[in-house]
Every structure is written in C-alpha cells, then in structure tokens.
Amino acid sequence: MEIHIDTDRLSRELETLASFTDSPPPSVTRVLYTPTDLAAREYLKGLCREAGLEVREDPLGNTFARWAGEDPQAGAVGTGSHVDAIPHAGRYDGTVGVLGGLEAIRALRSAGFRPKRSLELLIFTSEEPTRFGIGCLGSRVLSGALSPEAARALRDPEGLSLEEARRQAGFGGELGQVPLPEGYYSAFVELHIEQGPLLEREGVPLGLVTAIAAPAAGWFELEGQGGHAGAVLMPDRKDAFTAAAELALAVEQAARQSGSPDTVATTGICEVFPGAVNSIPSRVRLSLDLRDTRLETRDRAFEQIQRHAERIRLERGVEVRYTPTNADPPARCGPQVLEALHHAAQACGLPYLEMVSRAYHDSLFMARVAPTAMLFIPCKNGWSHRPDEYASPQHIEQGVRVLAHTLAELAGS
Amino acid sequence: MEIHIDTDRLSRELETLASFTDSPPPSVTRVLYTPTDLAAREYLKGLCREAGLEVREDPLGNTFARWAGEDPQAGAVGTGSHVDAIPHAGRYDGTVGVLGGLEAIRALRSAGFRPKRSLELLIFTSEEPTRFGIGCLGSRVLSGALSPEAARALRDPEGLSLEEARRQAGFGGELGQVPLPEGYYSAFVELHIEQGPLLEREGVPLGLVTAIAAPAAGWFELEGQGGHAGAVLMPDRKDAFTAAAELALAVEQAARQSGSPDTVATTGICEVFPGAVNSIPSRVRLSLDLRDTRLETRDRAFEQIQRHAERIRLERGVEVRYTPTNADPPARCGPQVLEALHHAAQACGLPYLEMVSRAYHDSLFMARVAPTAMLFIPCKNGWSHRPDEYASPQHIEQGVRVLAHTLAELAGS
The missing domain is CATH 3.40.630.10 (Zn peptidases)
Incomplete structure (x- = not known):
C-alpha cells in the first residue's frame, strides 16, 4: 500500500x-x-x-x-x-x-x-x-x-x-x-x-x-514565622523560603545520587507568602515532580527527600508537610x-x-x-x-x- | 501642662x-x-x-x-x-x-x-x-x-x-x-x-x-534552560530555580557570618518562570533586602553574596545578574x-x-x-x-x- x-x-x-x-x-x-x-x-x-x-x-x-x-x-x-x-x-x-x-x-x-x-x-x-x-x-x-x-x-x-x-x-x-x-x-x-x-x-x-x-508528584508546604525583614535578627528567624530553598537543593541532590541516571526531580513551582521584598517569608508551597523508569530507585530518592525534609524541619523549626498528588507505577x-x-x-x-x-x-x-x-x-x-x-x-x-x-x-x- | x-x-x-x-x-x-x-x-x-x-x-x-x-x-x-x-x-x-x-x-x-x-x-x-x-x-x-x-x-x-x-x-x-x-x-x-x-x-x-x-535592596535575575521535567536528565540541566535556591542560602549565610549581629538579609520574593509542576524553571527573579547599622559589615556581606553569585554562575551555567534598587547610608x-x-x-x-x-x-x-x-x-x-x-x-x-x-x-x- x-x-x-x-x-x-x-x-x-x-x-x-x-x-x-x-x-x-x-x-x-x-x-x-x-x-x-x-x-x-x-x-x-x-x-x-x-x-x-x-x-x-x-x-x-x-x-x-x-x-x-x-x-x-x-x-x-x-x-x-x-x-x-x-x-x-x-x-x-x-x-x-x-x-x-x-x-x-x-x-x-x-x-x-x-x-x-x-x-x-x-x-x-x-x-x-x-x-x-x-x-x-x-x-x-x-x-x-x-x-x-x-x-x-x-x-x-x-x-x-x-x-x-x-x-x-x-x-x-x-x-x-x-x-x-x-x-x-x-x-x-x-x-x-x-x-x-x-x-x-x-x-x-x-x-x-x-x-x-513512573512519576510521583506532590506538594510540600512549609510554614515558618513571618516578620519584618529589617527587624528580626538572623538567629530569631524561621524563614519558610530559605527552608524551601534547602529542600529544593535536597530534591536535586536526591535525583543526582539515586544510583540511576534515569532519576529526575524538579521543583517547578515555588510560591512564597506573603511575597514582599521587606517581609520574611512565613509560608511556601513547593511542587515536587520525581520520575524514574524503575520504581525502586524512585522510591529510594523519595525516601532521601523525606529524610532531608525532616532534618530541615528539626534544624530550622519550620513545619514541612508533603501531600502527594500521584505516585503512578x-x-x-x-x-x-x-x-x-x-x-x-x-x-x-x-x-x-x-x-x-x-x-x-x-x-x-x-x-x-x-x-x-x-x-x-x-x-x-x-x-x-x-x-x-x-x-x-x-x-x-x-x-x-x-x-x-x-x-x-x-x-x- | x-x-x-x-x-x-x-x-x-x-x-x-x-x-x-x-x-x-x-x-x-x-x-x-x-x-x-x-x-x-x-x-x-x-x-x-x-x-x-x-x-x-x-x-x-x-x-x-x-x-x-x-x-x-x-x-x-x-x-x-x-x-x-x-x-x-x-x-x-x-x-x-x-x-x-x-x-x-x-x-x-x-x-x-x-x-x-x-x-x-x-x-x-x-x-x-x-x-x-x-x-x-x-x-x-x-x-x-x-x-x-x-x-x-x-x-x-x-x-x-x-x-x-x-x-x-x-x-x-x-x-x-x-x-x-x-x-x-x-x-x-x-x-x-x-x-x-x-x-x-x-x-x-x-x-x-x-x-x-542602612538598607541595600535589589533584584537578582537568574536565567538557565527550561525543558520538560521528565525528559531532561539531571547532568544536562541548567535549572534557574535550584540556582536561585543556592543563592538564597548564600544570602542567609552572608548575613549570619558578617561579623555583626545587626546584619540581616532577606529574600522575600522568588518568582519562578514558567512556573509549572512539570517544567524545569528557566528564569527566576529573587529579591534581596540587606540591612545593617554599620555600612562596613553590610558591604562585606554584600561582597560575599556577589562572590557566591559568581560561583553559582560558573558551577551551574546559569546567568546571574543583580540590579540594585537602592543602597542608602x-x-x-x-x-x-x-x-x-x-x-x-x-x-x-x-x-x-x-x-x-x-x-x-x-x-x-x-x-x-x-x-x-x-x-x-x-x-x-x-x-x-x-x-x-x-x-x-x-x-x-x-x-x-x-x-x-x-x-x-x-x-x-
């Protein structure tokens, strides 16, 4: 034909x-x-x-x-x-x-x-x-x-x-x-x-x-303490955005170190609240998109991310919650x-x-x-x-x- | 009276x-x-x-x-x-x-x-x-x-x-x-x-x-490479947001290590473009607000931030530009x-x-x-x-x- x-x-x-x-x-x-x-x-x-x-x-x-x-x-x-x-x-x-x-x-x-x-x-x-x-x-x-x-x-x-x-x-x-x-x-x-x-x-x-x-996706919500950018000294801060920044780098690192070259992870959305030049961020929503061709390495990377989230929570006094959107095989x-x-x-x-x-x-x-x-x-x-x-x-x-x-x-x- | x-x-x-x-x-x-x-x-x-x-x-x-x-x-x-x-x-x-x-x-x-x-x-x-x-x-x-x-x-x-x-x-x-x-x-x-x-x-x-x-304020603009969150492997990425995350942590660290307890630094706004769960960030605008009661320690912290911005640019292949809004005595x-x-x-x-x-x-x-x-x-x-x-x-x-x-x-x- x-x-x-x-x-x-x-x-x-x-x-x-x-x-x-x-x-x-x-x-x-x-x-x-x-x-x-x-x-x-x-x-x-x-x-x-x-x-x-x-x-x-x-x-x-x-x-x-x-x-x-x-x-x-x-x-x-x-x-x-x-x-x-x-x-x-x-x-x-x-x-x-x-x-x-x-x-x-x-x-x-x-x-x-x-x-x-x-x-x-x-x-x-x-x-x-x-x-x-x-x-x-x-x-x-x-x-x-x-x-x-x-x-x-x-x-x-x-x-x-x-x-x-x-x-x-x-x-x-x-x-x-x-x-x-x-x-x-x-x-x-x-x-x-x-x-x-x-x-x-x-x-x-x-x-x-x-x-x-196999994609796994969801949202991290971080909740710290707001305040005036000029007035709250560094040791007194619970900045939700710098906590989110540390978490985003942990996500990147987990994908790089998963042991599989196919593991990719992305934090494509970062919403900072209240979002003013002179205001310490009190809340952040950070998206997670984590993929792999193998479920095992994806799960391993995800566990590493969760461990870092817990560490950040303890070290910074910033609450970190994860809500999965999906985790498809x-x-x-x-x-x-x-x-x-x-x-x-x-x-x-x-x-x-x-x-x-x-x-x-x-x-x-x-x-x-x-x-x-x-x-x-x-x-x-x-x-x-x-x-x-x-x-x-x-x-x-x-x-x-x-x-x-x-x-x-x-x-x- | x-x-x-x-x-x-x-x-x-x-x-x-x-x-x-x-x-x-x-x-x-x-x-x-x-x-x-x-x-x-x-x-x-x-x-x-x-x-x-x-x-x-x-x-x-x-x-x-x-x-x-x-x-x-x-x-x-x-x-x-x-x-x-x-x-x-x-x-x-x-x-x-x-x-x-x-x-x-x-x-x-x-x-x-x-x-x-x-x-x-x-x-x-x-x-x-x-x-x-x-x-x-x-x-x-x-x-x-x-x-x-x-x-x-x-x-x-x-x-x-x-x-x-x-x-x-x-x-x-x-x-x-x-x-x-x-x-x-x-x-x-x-x-x-x-x-x-x-x-x-x-x-x-x-x-x-x-x-x-004394406040100094301005904007960092980071420009990397966008792409599909599932398709671009980690070593091939130039993620503008993870670069911005590293910069935000460098800002925090510079304030903490300035030598003056009065130095405070805040990244209160982070705009991520295009801003989709499944898209690698190609561009980020990050605000900087840096203050001190002494001009010397503020200037020293600012120089340290600039050194980190340059290091991030070289290591990640992401362009980093700073535009000052003000730097008042x-x-x-x-x-x-x-x-x-x-x-x-x-x-x-x-x-x-x-x-x-x-x-x-x-x-x-x-x-x-x-x-x-x-x-x-x-x-x-x-x-x-x-x-x-x-x-x-x-x-x-x-x-x-x-x-x-x-x-x-x-x-x-």
Missing part, C-alpha cells in the same frame, strides 16, 4: 493550532476549558468532520473521532494525544500526535485502505497538570486509574471544582460515563516528540517506546503494538531505537486498558515545554507515515 | 483604618494608590479637618495637616509616618505614628497649648516598596534623596509609570514641587512600633532611636530631638532604652533635611508585617503622651 502524507497541510494545521494561545507567539499557552482551549477543540473537531470521521465527546471533554471499520463491534484501534499546553510552552508537544494521528487516518483513507477494526483518533482532556494539579486527567478517568468521584472533587487554584468547570465549559452528562468499557480498544498507539535529546544525538528518526517512566508497552511498529518502520525503510519515555503520557494510563505503545520522533536539542520546541516537517512526516502503517496492521483489512 | 490622651478614640480610629484592606481581616493590605489606599486617605484627611488642622497634599500624595503656630514663618515641627501596608500585613506599622501623631496634636490643643512653631502631621506616600519596588518613596522625594526625574520613571509590575499612576489616583501638579524647601522643618519625630523584640523582652515601654540601619538621629524625647519621657515618668532601628523608616530620609529622631513602643513578640502584629492600647497611650510632650518642647510656646 502506497501511503502519502500531506506534510504541507499538516504543517499548516500545526501552525493554525499554535495560534490558539493565551501567551504571545511563538509561545503557546492553552489551559483546560479556557476559551482558547475550547476554540482549539472546535477547530480540531471541524478538521475531523471534514475528514469524514464521526466525532463524539465524553462528559470530561475527551474527544473521539471514529472511522468505522468493517467489523464495528470489534475493539477499535486508537491513536491520539493531547492539545493542552502549559504556560509559555511550544507547538509540538501533544499536537503532533493529534494532528499527525488525523493525518495518518486521512492518508489511509486516501490510499483506499478499508479497516476491519474501527480506527479512532482520541484527543485527551488535560494531559498537562496546569489547572487541576494532576496530569493525564482524561486518560486517568478513561482507564479507571482515577475514579469519577475523585475527579469530581478536584479543584483549580481559584477553588472551582472540576465538576463545575467542565459544566461551565459545556460538557454535560455524568463523569461515571467516562471510563471505557472493557475491550473498547484492541490497541492504542501514540505518536509524540521525544522531549529528550537521544534521537537527535544518534541521528535516528524514530524511537519505539518500550516503557514509560511505570508502564510496559504492549508487545503486539511494538511489533506492528517494528514492521511499519521496516516497511518505510527507517531506522529506529528502542527507548524508554522519561516524560509521562496518556499512554501510561491507556496501557492499563489496552495493549499500548508509543512512537517518538526527534525534537531539536531535546527541548519541550518552551516556545522554541521544534520538530522538523521531515521527522513529523516520517513519524506519521510509520504511524499510518502501524494503524493499518493493527486494524487489519 | 496636663496632657490627656483619648485612648478609646485612638483605638477605634486604628480599628477603622484597619478596615480599609484588600485582604481578609485581621490582615491588612493597602497598596499605593489603590481605591482602598485612597479611601483610607480620605478617612484620615477627614479626621485631620475635624481636629481643626489645615490639610494639603503634594503631587505625590504626601499629606500635610498643619496647626499653624504663633510664628508661622518659623520652621515647623513635624511628626508622622505612613499608612500603606504590604500584602497580608497588620494594623499598627506606620498607622500608630499617623493616628498617634494626630492624637498628640489633638491632646495639645485640648490642653490649651499654643505652639510658637507650627505643628504638622505628615502622612508619607508609600513607605512600603510593594508597588514601585522602592521603599520610602514619599520621603525620598521630599528629602531630595530621589530626584523627581528618577521617581517619574519608576514602573509598577503592570508597567504603569509612577507619573501615570499618581495622576490616575488624582494627584496632579509637577513632581518637581515635592522636595521640601530648606528649613521647612526645624525638627521631625516619628512614633512607631519597634518591629523587634527588645522592648518587650526588657519590659521597657519606650525606645529612643539614635540611629537607623544609615542615619544618625538629631541630638536636639533626642534631648526633647528624653525630657518628655522623664516628664511622663517612663523608663526608656536607647536603641537603633533595624527596620528603615521615612525618618531615615527626613534626617537629611531636618534634625530627626524616632520613638519606639513595644509590639508583641517583635512581630510586624503580619496579621497578628499587635501593640497594646497602654503602650500606644504612653508613646503618644511622650510624643505630645516632645512636640510641645520642640515647638515652643
């Missing part, structure tokens, strides 16, 4: 999608259920309908665009990713898997392919944790990793519950309808930029992801999907690496309900989550072509 | 003033030129007029309420403080010197005192640096420490210039009219809560301030004003300590244009800049009574 990818159209669509942003281009900011997010969804649903796909949304806003197969009762083959973007991010993270997935389906239709199983593009709601503090919200609920009850109670920084926010955004129905029925998908595959430097460094256009790293990818990816890469004559995903993805949760794998393409300098994130049209084309072949094998004809 | 302080009225007025706040009581947030600040000013001007004082405002919003003396050409005797409050502060910082100063003048009027020199209450604009990043804005311009040109160009976090902001708030005229003519004041005295624990610890109701500590208080304070405390039969002010005050700048001193009263636990800041009615009464006697001696009759 000769498959033609329309790279120009795909580039234009990526560019148009990037124009839905709440920060100045080239940065992209698209937060869950904002008018900008909803406008981007309308644009995407329009493209799906133009491509002849049947579009539906679930009560959370997960969006499904289906090409019914000859056996519509058989478990479908899914592909897709997300289109939300953290503040001041770039244009390729997630979107390549959504628009690339759509292009793969369009290419198969143009090539005259007739799938046995239905093919479905899935646009996940809120892969990024920006608004409700938890990543992969859509796929967590779809897969049953997060119960509808727990999801309903999530609150955004303004105190709005997810239940209120989704209804205000126009997504009705009950969250209990979101989890996928058993066997809904026979396989799932997600195309994504690598978000790391390996493919570019090796000069290889494709990465076949065999496992997805890593996922192994489905052998059958990986095999289809191998075949597809070979059919296209493209070399590939087997690798792990250090970033986590909706596929981490889809792997709980269907055999799942991921396909990576290189991105410039391994950068992502920043305005200069970049993947070349050629690499995108190669990824989409291999994805189309993979979907064809998985769907059967 | 028998002087009676109306403590109940003064307590009620302090309570009413605290009700002008942009944060929930008991916290007080009153930022320059906000509707809340302007409403509080209206309230105060009303009280001054009720007391029979003549009220005028300068183009910056410094407010003068005058009781004309028998020799109106002679340099006036000034007293006063500020009413702006940093976010989530308390109700006594500054306000005790404003409403207490007013009460002292009212008490002298009630006692039948007839001043030779005019007595003037001065309410300074923006002692706190909240909006324009520079403390003692009003007194800096009044005293010539900050030129009208430099003041005009200051910008708030939204980019609004001081020139625009003051005009929007209704303060017209030219900033060139703000600096005080030579000899305008023959003496200035400011009543204030101590903002430190010494008076309470010693059980002494009054502090006579002989010197005001300390002030010695006026012997003649201190003598009047001594006499007044003795007349009231109240014990006192001589002490330095570690916090800085508008008096630091008033000392440039007139003999100036400060009178401290105890505050609970030395706390200030927090909602539970507290000074007892009895301590306030004693402070106001001594202030009234001081003003009477300085004004003559």
Whole structure:
C-alpha cells in the first residue's frame, strides 16, 4: 500500500493550532476549558468532520473521532494525544500526535485502505497538570486509574471544582460515563516528540517506546514565622523560603545520587507568602515532580527527600508537610503494538531505537486498558515545554507515515 | 501642662483604618494608590479637618495637616509616618505614628497649648516598596534623596509609570514641587512600633532611636534552560530555580557570618518562570533586602553574596545578574530631638532604652533635611508585617503622651 502524507497541510494545521494561545507567539499557552482551549477543540473537531470521521465527546471533554471499520463491534484501534499546553510552552508537544494521528487516518483513507477494526483518533482532556494539579486527567478517568468521584472533587487554584468547570465549559452528562468499557480498544498507539535529546544525538528518526517512566508528584508546604525583614535578627528567624530553598537543593541532590541516571526531580513551582521584598517569608508551597523508569530507585530518592525534609524541619523549626498528588507505577508497552511498529518502520525503510519515555503520557494510563505503545520522533536539542520546541516537517512526516502503517496492521483489512 | 490622651478614640480610629484592606481581616493590605489606599486617605484627611488642622497634599500624595503656630514663618515641627501596608500585613506599622501623631496634636490643643512653631502631621506616600519596588518613596522625594526625574520613571509590575499612576489616583501638579524647601522643618519625630523584640523582652515601654540601619535592596535575575521535567536528565540541566535556591542560602549565610549581629538579609520574593509542576524553571527573579547599622559589615556581606553569585554562575551555567534598587547610608538621629524625647519621657515618668532601628523608616530620609529622631513602643513578640502584629492600647497611650510632650518642647510656646 502506497501511503502519502500531506506534510504541507499538516504543517499548516500545526501552525493554525499554535495560534490558539493565551501567551504571545511563538509561545503557546492553552489551559483546560479556557476559551482558547475550547476554540482549539472546535477547530480540531471541524478538521475531523471534514475528514469524514464521526466525532463524539465524553462528559470530561475527551474527544473521539471514529472511522468505522468493517467489523464495528470489534475493539477499535486508537491513536491520539493531547492539545493542552502549559504556560509559555511550544507547538509540538501533544499536537503532533493529534494532528499527525488525523493525518495518518486521512492518508489511509486516501490510499483506499478499508479497516476491519474501527480506527479512532482520541484527543485527551488535560494531559498537562496546569489547572487541576494532576496530569493525564482524561486518560486517568478513561482507564479507571482515577475514579469519577475523585475527579469530581478536584479543584483549580481559584477553588472551582472540576465538576463545575467542565459544566461551565459545556460538557454535560455524568463523569461515571467516562471510563471505557472493557475491550473498547484492541490497541492504542501514540505518536509524540521525544522531549529528550537521544534521537537527535544518534541521528535516528524514530524511537519505539518500550516503557514509560513512573512519576510521583506532590506538594510540600512549609510554614515558618513571618516578620519584618529589617527587624528580626538572623538567629530569631524561621524563614519558610530559605527552608524551601534547602529542600529544593535536597530534591536535586536526591535525583543526582539515586544510583540511576534515569532519576529526575524538579521543583517547578515555588510560591512564597506573603511575597514582599521587606517581609520574611512565613509560608511556601513547593511542587515536587520525581520520575524514574524503575520504581525502586524512585522510591529510594523519595525516601532521601523525606529524610532531608525532616532534618530541615528539626534544624530550622519550620513545619514541612508533603501531600502527594500521584505516585503512578511505570508502564510496559504492549508487545503486539511494538511489533506492528517494528514492521511499519521496516516497511518505510527507517531506522529506529528502542527507548524508554522519561516524560509521562496518556499512554501510561491507556496501557492499563489496552495493549499500548508509543512512537517518538526527534525534537531539536531535546527541548519541550518552551516556545522554541521544534520538530522538523521531515521527522513529523516520517513519524506519521510509520504511524499510518502501524494503524493499518493493527486494524487489519 | 496636663496632657490627656483619648485612648478609646485612638483605638477605634486604628480599628477603622484597619478596615480599609484588600485582604481578609485581621490582615491588612493597602497598596499605593489603590481605591482602598485612597479611601483610607480620605478617612484620615477627614479626621485631620475635624481636629481643626489645615490639610494639603503634594503631587505625590504626601499629606500635610498643619496647626499653624504663633510664628508661622518659623520652621515647623513635624511628626508622622505612613499608612500603606504590604500584602497580608497588620494594623499598627506606620498607622500608630499617623493616628498617634494626630492624637498628640489633638491632646495639645485640648490642653490649651499654643505652639510658637507650627505643628504638622505628615502622612508619607508609600513607605512600603510593594508597588514601585522602592521603599520610602514619599520621603525620598521630599528629602531630595530621589530626584523627581528618577521617581517619574519608576514602573509598577503592570508597567504603569509612577507619573501615570499618581495622576490616575488624582494627584496632579509637577513632581518637581515635592522636595521640601530648606528649613521647612526645624525638627521631625516619628512614633512607631519597634518591629523587634527588645522592648518587650526588657519590659521597657519606650525606645529612643539614635540611629537607623542602612538598607541595600535589589533584584537578582537568574536565567538557565527550561525543558520538560521528565525528559531532561539531571547532568544536562541548567535549572534557574535550584540556582536561585543556592543563592538564597548564600544570602542567609552572608548575613549570619558578617561579623555583626545587626546584619540581616532577606529574600522575600522568588518568582519562578514558567512556573509549572512539570517544567524545569528557566528564569527566576529573587529579591534581596540587606540591612545593617554599620555600612562596613553590610558591604562585606554584600561582597560575599556577589562572590557566591559568581560561583553559582560558573558551577551551574546559569546567568546571574543583580540590579540594585537602592543602597542608602544609615542615619544618625538629631541630638536636639533626642534631648526633647528624653525630657518628655522623664516628664511622663517612663523608663526608656536607647536603641537603633533595624527596620528603615521615612525618618531615615527626613534626617537629611531636618534634625530627626524616632520613638519606639513595644509590639508583641517583635512581630510586624503580619496579621497578628499587635501593640497594646497602654503602650500606644504612653508613646503618644511622650510624643505630645516632645512636640510641645520642640515647638515652643
């Protein structure tokens, strides 16, 4: 089967999608259920309908665009990713898997392919944790990793519950309808930029992801004693921010010394209260994001962080509390999907690496309900989550072509 | 002369003033030129007029309420403080010197005192640096420490210039009219809560301030490399926030090791960009506030901080820049004003300590244009800049009574 990818159209669509942003281009900011997010969804649903796909949304806003197969009762083959973007991010993270997935389906239709199983593009709601503090919200609920009850109670920084926010955004129905029925998908595959430097460094256009790293995330809250910056002498201070600074360095050190090069830890948010030049910080909220491909080394690093938190508490007289947001186990990818990816890469004559995903993805949760794998393409300098994130049209084309072949094998004809 | 302080009225007025706040009581947030600040000013001007004082405002919003003396050409005797409050502060910082100063003048009027020199209450604009990043804005311009040109160009976090902001708030005229003519004041005295624990610890109701500590303030900007929190391995990172954390700890250490117990240093604001759980911080703004009663030890601490900033830059590959906001010399208080304070405390039969002010005050700048001193009263636990800041009615009464006697001696009759 000769498959033609329309790279120009795909580039234009990526560019148009990037124009839905709440920060100045080239940065992209698209937060869950904002008018900008909803406008981007309308644009995407329009493209799906133009491509002849049947579009539906679930009560959370997960969006499904289906090409019914000859056996519509058989478990479908899914592909897709997300289109939300953290503040001041770039244009390729997630979107390549959504628009690339759509292009793969369009290419198969143009090539005259007739799938046995239905093919479905899935646009996940809120892969990024920006608004409700938890990543992969859509796929967590779809897969049953997060119960509808727990999801309903999530609150955004303004105190709005997810239940209120989704209804205000126009997504009705009950969250209990979101989890996928058993066997809904026979396989799932997600195309994504690598978000790391390996493919570019090796000069290889494709990465076949065999496992997805295990994230643990949560919040430290530190509570000390405020006071006037000029008046309280150093020995009398219980500065919550310098305590948080020490903790942030302990987090960094724990990741560096875990014994695994795959352990990474980040304190990406530090909120200082009251936040005045001449006021000793009384309270700090510090985020923790700790990941590893192995649960043991991640747990070891986490224990070291906790020991330092306790030491800081005792030495500085500053209270330190940790509230976990999640602590998900890593996922192994489905052998059958990986095999289809191998075949597809070979059919296209493209070399590939087997690798792990250090970033986590909706596929981490889809792997709980269907055999799942991921396909990576290189991105410039391994950068992502920043305005200069970049993947070349050629690499995108190669990824989409291999994805189309993979979907064809998985769907059967 | 028998002087009676109306403590109940003064307590009620302090309570009413605290009700002008942009944060929930008991916290007080009153930022320059906000509707809340302007409403509080209206309230105060009303009280001054009720007391029979003549009220005028300068183009910056410094407010003068005058009781004309028998020799109106002679340099006036000034007293006063500020009413702006940093976010989530308390109700006594500054306000005790404003409403207490007013009460002292009212008490002298009630006692039948007839001043030779005019007595003037001065309410300074923006002692706190909240909006324009520079403390003692009003007194800096009044005293010539900050030129009208430099003041005009200051910008708030939204980019609004001081020139625009003051005009929007209704303060017209030219900033060139703000600096005080030579000899305008023959003496200035400011009543204030101590903002430190010494008076309470010693059980002494009054502090006579002989010197005001020297503040240096500015901003560090750190610029590293952003990226995805899951994807960039630890050795490849240039995390601007962990670099800032190390710098904050270096600031703390420099103050602790300066060789002077009076050196204090604070990093009260830390802004992390982009500020997402799963994003490596690429940029951080960190405030520095460094004070001492001696310029030498302050300068030595600052040099040590700069050496650490350079080391962090080299070790982490993160750019570190420092932009000073100010670096003012300390002030010695006026012997003649201190003598009047001594006499007044003795007349009231109240014990006192001589002490330095570690916090800085508008008096630091008033000392440039007139003999100036400060009178401290105890505050609970030395706390200030927090909602539970507290000074007892009895301590306030004693402070106001001594202030009234001081003003009477300085004004003559």
